[in-house]
Amino acid sequence: MLGDLIPLPGAGAVDVARQRAVVAKLRETLPDHCVLWREEDTRPYECDGLTLYRQLPMVVALPETEAQLIAILRACRELEVPVVPRGAGTGLSGGALPHGQGVLLSLAKFNRILAIDPLARTATVQPGVRNAAISEAVAHLGLYYAPDPSSQIACTIGGNIAENAGGVHCLKYGLTLHNVLRVRGLTIDGEAVVIGSLAPDVAGYDLLPLVVGSEGLLLIVTEATLKLVPKPQKQQVVMASFDDIEKGGDAVAAVIAAGIIPAGMEMMDKPATAAVEPFVKAGYDLDAATILLVESDGTPEEVCEEIARIEAVLQAAGATRCTVSQSEPERLRFWAGRKAAFPAVGRISPDYYCMDGTIPRKRLGEVLKAIVAMEAKYGLRCANVFHAGDGNLHPLIMFDANDPESIVRAEQFGFEILELCIAVGGTVTGEHGVGVEKIHQLCLQFDKATLAAFHAIKRAFDPPELLNPGKAVPTLNRCAEFGKMHVHGGQLKFPELPRF
Amino acid sequence: MSTQHPELDALRERVRAAAADRTPLTIRAGGSKAFYGNRCDGARLDPRGYSGIVDYAPTELVITARCGTPLADIEAAVAAERQMLPFEPPRFAAGGAQATLGGMVAAGLAGPRRVATGSLRDFVLGASLLDGRGEVLAFGGRVMKNVAGYDMARTLAGSLGTLGVLLDVSLKVLPLPPAECTLRFELDEVTAIRRLNEWGGQPLPISASAWCDGVLLLRLSGARAGLSAARTRLGGGPVGDAAASVLWADLREQRHAFFGAGDDTALWRIAVPPTTPPLNLGRTLIEWHGGQRWLVAGCDAQTVTRIRDAASAAGGHATRFRGGDAAVPAFHPLAPAVAQLNARLKQAFDPAGIFNTGRMHALA
Numbered sequence: 057m058l059g060d061l062i063p064l065p066g067a068g069a070v071d072v073a074r075q076r077a078v079v080a081k082l083r084e085t086l087p088d089h090c091v092l093w094r095e096e097d098t099r100p101y102e103c104d105g106l107t108l109y110r111q112l113p114m115v116v117a118l119p120e121t122e123a124q125l126i127a128i129l130r131a132c133r134e135l136e137v138p139v140v141p142r143g144a145g146t147g148l149s150g151g152a153l154p155h156g157q158g159v160l161l162s163l164a165k166f167n168r169i170l171a172i173d174p175l176a177r178t179a180t181v182q183p184g185v186r187n188a189a190i191s192e193a194v195a196h197l198g199l200y201y202a203p204d205p206s207s208q209i210a211c212t213i214g215g216n217i218a219e220n221a222g223g224v225h226c227l228k229y230g231l232t233l234h235n236v237l238r239v240r241g242l243t244i245d246g247e248a249v250v251i252g253s254l255a256p257d258v259a260g261y262d263l264l265p266l267v268v269g270s271e272g273l274l275l276i277v278t279e280a281t282l283k284l285v286p287k288p289q290k291q292q293v294v295m296a297s298f299d300d301i302e303k304g305g306d307a308v309a310a311v312i313a314a315g316i317i318p319a320g321m322e323m324m325d326k327p328a329t330a331a332v333e334p335f336v337k338a339g340y341d342l343d344a345a346t347i348l349l350v351e352s353d354g355t356p357e358e359v360c361e362e363i364a365r366i367e368a369v370l371q372a373a374g375a376t377r378c379t380v381s382q383s384e385p386e387r388l389r390f391w392a393g394r395k396a397a398f399p400a401v402g403r404i405s406p407d408y409y410c411m412d413g414t415i416p417r418k419r420l421g422e423v424l425k426a427i428v429a430m431e432a433k434y435g436l437r438c439a440n441v442f443h444a445g446d447g448n449l450h451p452l453i454m455f456d457a458n459d460p461e462s463i464v465r466a467e468q469f470g471f472e473i474l475e476l477c478i479a480v481g482g483t484v485t486g487e488h489g490v491g492v493e494k495i496h497q498l499c500l501q502f503d504k505a506t507l508a509a510f511h512a513i514k515r516a517f518d519p520p521e522l523l524n525p526g527k528a529v530p531t532l533n534r535c536a537e538f539g540k541m542h543v544h545g546g547q548l549k550f551p552e553l554p555r556f
Numbered sequence: 557m558s559t560q561h562p563e564l565d566a567l568r569e570r571v572r573a574a575a576a577d578r579t580p581l582t583i584r585a586g587g588s589k590a591f592y593g594n595r596c597d598g599a600r601l602d603p604r605g606y607s608g609i610v611d612y613a614p615t616e617l618v619i620t621a622r623c624g625t626p627l628a629d630i631e632a633a634v635a636a637e638r639q640m641l642p643f644e645p646p647r648f649a650a651g652g653a654q655a656t657l658g659g660m661v662a663a664g665l666a667g668p669r670r671v672a673t674g675s676l677r678d679f680v681l682g683a684s685l686l687d688g689r690g691e692v693l694a695f696g697g698r699v700m701k702n703v704a705g706y707d708m709a710r711t712l713a714g715s716l717g718t719l720g721v722l723l724d725v726s727l728k729v730l731p732l733p734p735a736e737c738t739l740r741f742e743l744d745e746v747t748a749i750r751r752l753n754e755w756g757g758q759p760l761p762i763s764a765s766a767w768c769d770g771v772l773l774l775r776l777s778g779a780r781a782g783l784s785a786a787r788t789r790l791g792g793g794p795v796g797d798a799a800a801s802v803l804w805a806d807l808r809e810q811r812h813a814f815f816g817a818g819d820d821t822a823l824w825r826i827a828v829p830p831t832t833p834p835l836n837l838g839r840t841l842i843e844w845h846g847g848q849r850w851l852v853a854g855c856d857a858q859t860v861t862r863i864r865d866a867a868s869a870a871g872g873h874a875t876r877f878r879g880g881d882a883a884v885p886a887f888h889p890l891a892p893a894v895a896q897l898n899a900r901l902k903q904a905f906d907p908a909g910i911f912n913t914g915r916m917h918a919l920a
Binding site: 115135173174175176177197198199219220222226227230231233234243247248249250251253254255256257258259260262263265266268269270274284286287288289295309310311312315316317354355356358359360362378414415416417418443445446447481483484485486487488489490494498501502503505506509510511512514515516517527528 | 592605613614615616617618637664666670673674675677678691692693694695697698699700701702703704705706707708709711713714715719725730731732735752754756757758759760761778779780781782784786827828829830831844847848866870871872873875887888889890891894895897898900901903904906917
């Protein structure tokens with residue numbers, strides 16, 4: 057069903073003799089409990105946060121020391137076995153989906169914070185450290201780690217680096233890339249390499265932007281030094297209602313035009329607020345076509361001045377209701393609904409499929425209207441939450457995974473949204489990564505020459521192309537195949553599939 | 557994302573011909589930063605004909621322009637909307653040289669505000685490149701958040717034209733701060749470095765710092781109410797607005813008296829972790845809270861070794877930024893594993909080795 061649309065890496069029956077050989081080789085250096093191959097042991101690793109796609113790995117390796125990690129990479133290099141790194145497995149694009157003939161490399165045991173330097177405002181951590189654990193460990197210094205993907209209590213910094221993870225505060229505080237100073241990694245040959253620096257820049261090419269967001273295709277990150285920033289003394293949020301979604305979009309532009317860069321600027325449409333309000337009781341205006349949350353942070357003086365300006369701009373932009381949080385519990389309650397949007401949608405629908413396109417903000421009204429039309433076309437509901445400040449949309453398509461036909465419609469609905477994002481000048485992924493999920497859409501977003509350059513970059517880091525193959529960048533052959541299936545010009549995509 | 561432009565075909569033909577007969581090319585527009593990097597010989601390729609702002613939507617905080625666009629035009633366009641290039645790129649317009657967008661990105665340099673807002677690379681959203689095969693490659697995009705494909709657009713920042721000819725570049729811009737003020741402190745070097753890093757860990761609106769000869773200057777940017785609260789907290793003496801604006805511009809453009817190097821001396825740029833104690837290499841101007849240190853010194857073998865060893869020991873790197881002996885490599889040697897990645901990347905984009913070869917490192 058799904059595999060028909062997206063071929064899973066290394067799909068097919070495991071070559072048992074090869075599996076035995078790989079297990080034997082790994083057990084030369086790893087204790088028995090660190091090498092899993094029986095189905096009951098590898099089953100928990102069959103998927104990541106994108107549960108639509110599942111596949112058993114040939115072998116799971118759980119190294120506990122760097123020496124073991126190096127031995128695994130050298131063994132895989134020698135036996136030409138693909139290696140798929142995995143952190144907490146919370147990724148939403150299938151980046152940690154196992155390779156059917158490969159080793160799934162769990163970095164879960166590399167979970168120590170190695171050093172905290174309060175004066176330099178840096179934390180050096182192993183890849184398996186959870187995102188939220190970093191801020192917890194430095195809270196007493198008045199510092200925190202800014203990127204806050206919604207999975208931050210579970211997701212690990214290794215995975216954040218692989219995906220260049222975002223969150224709700226990117227407009228002001230940047231993406232993972234902007235908050236990572238240096239990574240130490242191992243190449244497929246098991247050679248250590250340091251990318252980036254604690255100094256402001258490096259000699260030679262700046263390779264850090266290639267490594268951050270490379271979805272585990274270039275290096276296995278073994279250590280990262282992160283930038284910590286001072287905790288703002290005060291945070292306050294304005295919640296505004298709009299009776300029209302385009303007015304809400306215009307209000308976002310008006311805030312920016314007024315010279316304000318809010319700490320966060322989030323939008324939810326009516327289906328999203330309707331889903332979360334019974335669940336969270338955040339006090340959302342259920343009559344509004346859209347609500348906007350705009351946060352200011354800084355010193356009390358700065359916040360007071362900025363909140364007044366934000367409120368004035370939102371009123372002038374036609375807000376039908378405008379409420380400023382008057383206490384920390386109230387601020388957290390306003391945010392609770394936004395943060396609970398995904399699970400809340402999960403309560404009203406058996407399953408949901410979260411998309412991640414980014415668009416130029418000025419196209420918001422048009423894109424949301426097109427999504428409403430797609431709801432009718434595919435017979436599925438969709439709620440929209442939106443990192444409005446940076447144009448990153450998260451449509452949540454509701455479907456029923458027990459109904460195979462509903463899955464196909466959800467997937468096609470999602471693909472049509474992604475293609476619309478490209479058409480309006482945006483991208484198919486703002487923060488979740490390409491993984492296996494959006495690999496076909498990359499054929500539409502990038503031309504052949506650029507895709508070939510991506511492969512050349514891959515080979516510069518990983519000449520045998522064994523690190524997470526089949527993810528993130530489609531082969532030109534696959535794009536050619538996809539092109540045959542894909543019919544442009546208002547015609548149905550995947551015409552061979554049934555429609556309802 | 558490269559728009560159809562008559563000049564593009566000409567550039568492409570030129571590159572294809574050069575690749576075919578392996579003729580080295582030196583990409584040079586206004587030449588405002590021709591002093592920077594190692595000398596490289598090659599026929600001049602001037603991309604200034606490929607010029608113009610393609611798209612600028614202030615409320616999207618994104619500007620897209622062609623590489624030959626004068627930096628002054630970009631800065632004027634964003635200033636008219638009360639926005640800025642947040643990394644404060646130097647223009648180095650001495651002697652009528654005119655910096656271009658392409659040169660700015662290729663050099664990857666930033667000015668005083670970098671300490672607060674981030675580097676030039678941090679603000680690159682997308683870039684297209686004419687590679688060594690004459691192919692136009694388009695990386696990144698025009699939106700704020702984009703993780704599709706490797707983020708090569710940002711790696712092009714600071715690549716000094718060694719990977720290809722930059723074509724179109726999209727940059728994130730930010731609003732101009734509502735207000736600014738400058739404070740002056742008398743502090744020794746050790747105390748200044750410590751104090752700057754302590755302040756960096758506090759929620760203070762510091763947007764630039766510079767220390768030289770026992771005087772620390774601090775610029776604050778932000779909401780008016782926030783500035784006056786911060787001034788009270790920080791102390792220090794006031795610097796008049798007019799004098800302050802000249803001062804920060806002079807630092808940015810290296811017109812400050814400190815930068816006047818003699819005939820046989822070089823201006824060295826030493827990038828180190830900001831908390832690094834004084835390097836004791838000579839009279840130093842410190843920016844970026846200790847992260848960027850300038851030194852005027854000779855280029856004799858002993859001095860070069862002393863400077864490079866000090867930078868390495870601190871976990872940083874030293875650049876012969878301007879002047880001195882052209883035979884001394886401008887850039888710090890690379891660790892072998894990193895040098896190999898640099899060489900493979902160069903090979904991937906410029907297989908015939910035609911672009912500004914040698915301007916950065918001599919790669920195996």
